[in-house]
Amino acid sequence: MQYRQPGFGNRRRSRGFTLLEMLAVIVLIGIIGTIVVRQVGHSVDKGKYGAGKAQLTTLGQDIDSYSLDNGSPPQSLDALVTKPANAPNWQGPYAKESQLKDPWGHAFGYQYPGQHGNYDLIFYGQDGRPGGTGYNADVGNWQ
Numbered sequence: 633m634q635y636r637q638p639g640f641g642n643r644r645r646s647r648g649f650t651l652l653e654m655l656a657v658i659v660l661i662g663i664i665g666t667i668v669v670r671q672v673g674h675s676v677d678k679g680k681y682g683a684g685k686a687q688l689t690t691l692g693q694d695i696d697s698y699s700l701d702n703g704s705p706p707q708s709l710d711a712l713v714t715k716p717a718n719a720p721n722w723q724g725p726y727a728k729e730s731q732l733k734d735p736w737g738h739a740f741g742y743q744y745p746g747q748h749g750n751y752d753l754i755f756y757g758q759d760g761r762p763g764g765t766g767y768n769a770d771v772g773n774w775q
Contacts (some may be wrong), residue, residue, distance in 0.1 A: 651704075651738055685755060691732075695726075697723075709742050711733050712732070748773075752774065754770055754771070
């Protein structure tokens with residue numbers, strides 16, 4: 633009686649992937665990854681820009697609440713978070729410190745008295761600077 637060990641006498645070998653096949657798969661994964669990252673990146677910027685515009689509206693409402701309590705808008709946005717000396721009826725905080733920054737971490741522009749109304753509140757967009765187009769475009773509370 634002859635015993636055969638498994639695998640002995642079996643002439644077929646399993647064939648692995650060649651280096652060329654592996655490189656082709658890696659390149660395809662890289663191309664697909666690049667396309668996905670570009671699409672997701674564009675959507676993130678669009679979402680942040682929309683969130684900044686919404687945050688501008690909310691911050692404007694916070695300034696209006698401050699104004700109703702104290703008779704005039706604050707001298708600076710910091711007065712929405714901490715009580716200034718010249719605000720006798722301060723009922724705040726009206727906003728959180730984090731709400732004074734846009735989704736990209738830039739400060740909102742604020743001017744009191746304003747050129748377009750009682751006060752001017754400006755969201756400068758992605759670049760955080762005046763001017764620009766697309767996601768860098770400015771949005772003011774008077775628009």
